Amino acid sequence: MNVGFIGLGKMGAHMARNLQAAGHTLTVHDLHQAAAAPLLENGAAWAATPAEAAAASRVVFTSLPGPREVEAVGTGPDGIADGAAKGSVWVDTSTNAPSVVRRLAGELEAKGIALVDAPVSGGPMGAEAASLAVMVGATPQAYAIALPLLQHLGKTITHVGGPGAGSIAKLVHNSISMATRIAVQEGMVLATKAGVDPAVMLEVLMGGSFGQQLILTRHIPELVFAGDFDHPRFSLALSEKDVRLAIELGREEGVELGMASYTLEEIHRGLERGWGEQDNLVTFKLAEERAGVQVRTGKHA
Numbered sequence: 001m002n003v004g005f006i007g008l009g010k011m012g013a014h015m016a017r018n019l020q021a022a023g024h025t026l027t028v029h030d031l032h033q034a035a036a037a038p039l040l041e042n043g044a045a046w047a048a049t050p051a052e053a054a055a056a057s058r059v060v061f062t063s064l065p066g067p068r069e070v071e072a073v074g075t076g077p078d079g080i081a082d083g084a085a086k087g088s089v090w091v092d093t094s095t096n097a098p099s100v101v102r103r104l105a106g107e108l109e110a111k112g113i114a115l116v117d118a119p120v121s122g123g124p125m126g127a128e129a130a131s132l133a134v135m136v137g138a139t140p141q142a143y144a145i146a147l148p149l150l151q152h153l154g155k156t157i158t159h160v161g162g163p164g165a166g167s168i169a170k171l172v173h174n175s176i177s178m179a180t181r182i183a184v185q186e187g188m189v190l191a192t193k194a195g196v197d198p199a200v201m202l203e204v205l206m207g208g209s210f211g212q213q214l215i216l217t218r219h220i221p222e223l224v225f226a227g228d229f230d231h232p233r234f235s236l237a238l239s240e241k242d243v244r245l246a247i248e249l250g251r252e253e254g255v256e257l258g259m260a261s262y263t264l265e266e267i268h269r270g271l272e273r274g275w276g277e278q279d280n281l282v283t284f285k286l287a288e289e290r291a292g293v294q295v296r297t298g299k300h301a
Contacts, residue, residue: 004057012063051083086112137166
């Protein structure tokens with residue numbers, strides 16, 4: 001297939017090489033032509049503008065820093081919209097704002113061009129190894145066209161929903177990932193300050209329920225999706241005691257525990273509702289009430 005690729009940075013260069021290695025005919029563009037040299041040496045064609053790359057391609061990929069660049073490349077002067085033919089597909093692997101994706105998708109749909117937002121997770125190493133996780137927002141028709149190409153880039157391809165849904169999933173994933181890192185960070189510092197060898201503490205984390213990711217593999221599917229908090233794996237009251245004791249230890253050691261302190265505040269809000277003997281994930285109900293939604297699957301809704 002004739003494939004375009006725009007944005008040959010740390011991620012894009014690897015993804016483009018994997019598409020080329022799979023036998024697709026590449027037309028590439030970047031602000032710096034030198035970035036395309038390895039691809040050009042292997043037979044890729046150079047496009048002077050995003051419009052030229054799109055005009056030569058059935059599917060054009062982009063890997064760009066953010067919303068501003070995506071808009072400029074997509075609908076700016078000499079952008080993808082100026083060159084892409086009716087029926088073509090633009091797959092954007094950038095991390096973008098869902099509102100921007102949806103607006104661009106509407107503008108392009110009027111021209112017969114489908115936008116697939118397909119942000120990726122895995123970093124440059126995952127891009128090089130073609131082991132990325134790809135979160136896709138697309139119509140079923142556009143997804144069917146993009147999927148065979150995305151399979152050259154990643155091992156886990158998830159069709160999340162329509163245009164914009166992929167970006168929502170990526171932002172939520174990264175937000176959770178970073179918040180968890182901060183929680184681990186403050187806990188590891190506390191353990192070290194209190195006299196536990198950090199390598200041993202890491203071993204404890206890896207072997208416990210946290211490291212086994214039971215919240216993702218068991219507890220959310222079995223409890224939250226079903227709205228069943230009355231059969232606790234670990235009660236909210238017991239969680240309050242443990243987090244409170246950890247914060248007290250932090251005070252004794254002079255270690256600030258901001259994430260744990262917020263956690264205790266949320267637990268207390270649940271206890272005030274009389275939820276102490278329910279599973280600690282009952283605090284989902286607090287967040288659900290604030291947002292006006294319920295985290296339930298269609299099976300349990």
